[in-house]
Amino acid sequence: MQINEIVEKLGLMVLVGEDNLKADVTGGYVADLLSCVIAGAKPHDLWITLQTHVNIVAVAALKEVAGIIVAEGATVPDATLEKAAQQGVVMLSSPQPVYETVKQLVALGL
């Protein structure tokens, strides 16, 4: 499944990465503790989190995830958005809490 399909079906807002939405997504990972993401996320996963600190970008890039979904419509600081743009990390925003967001993704077949 491609990111743009997910963005459309879940009504997500694209914060960073308008040009990279054709990338494939093959799974998901949920965690707010960065070391857990480092240990558990796989390339092409969508990472769903409430963290918005600039360091989520480095972690996302390292693990080569398809993108980050920040849940609960949390405000993402400019520093994070800038770093994401610079590193080519796709950032999306969901108005729903993490649990609901995950349920929607599972319903899509992810």
Added chain:
Amino acid sequence: MKNRFALLSLLGGGGGLGKVQELIREIRVGRVMTTSLFTVAPDALMSELKELMRGHHISGVPVVENGALAGIVSIEDLIHALEAAKLDSPVCDFMTSSNLIVARATEPIMEAVRRFEATKIGRMPVLDTQGKLVGILTRGDIIEALLTALQEVYGEAERIQDHPDYFFEALESDSTSLVLRYNVKHLDFARGGDASAKIKQALLRIGALPVLARRVAIATYEAEINLIIHTDNGGTITADIKPYEISVLAEDRGPGIEDVELARQPGFSTATSEVREMGFGAGMGLVNIDRCTDDMSIWSALGIGTRLQMIFRVSPEEAKRNGND
């Protein structure tokens, strides 16, 4: 032709393509000139010159008398002789003998380029340091030499691109390393992950497969974050890259780890609450490093500092293969 040399002359002066610049300053006339010389005596006839030029496809011939350069006669001179119907006149009637423009075998072709650009001549006799005639240099010779040299340069670049281990193979030694060093500052979260990202990129650039670059980057990232979170004054990360083994060292000068065994327990962390709010402090850093590395060792002493050494051995699956495998 003239424009081309004006451009080359400009390139020699400091603008434009670095490699061409380098080449026209380095390459000497002696290397580029034609040495198998045809010469004529001043009293040879223009009709003989015509046969010489036609038979050997040359456009200019030095005139030599008693072993010394007396002048130069070119195809333009031959045309003048033809127009005046004076093919049975001697060469000395038509040759250029005064204000002869010459080149020295030892000078860089840059100088010859300048001279070609400033005059309309098509060729120059080349003299050695004693003033003896040793060759002839044409505009075409310079172009050909540059093209050949550039081809070698780009050929080399292509070889490195196709076979990045060429970088290691081309340099002779008992063992070659590429060493990358990074400084990491305490609490510099904005740049957290920069060193590991750069090491990853470097590895991919020199031909490491993604699976190898990834595990090196992940382990280095955890070490980098530890330097940011837990040190007094930050530290350094040094990646020593060899074709089949990568060693990454993370070092700092304090405060030191009180109990290394405890620190290695999953879930144990001494991170402050501010740091935990950012998602760090899960206590899985050293555990993650252990999982990604082939060998890991920690040396630490309170009040002195910590040395974390990570070794990654390139497995056969991770060694870069060329297209034939």
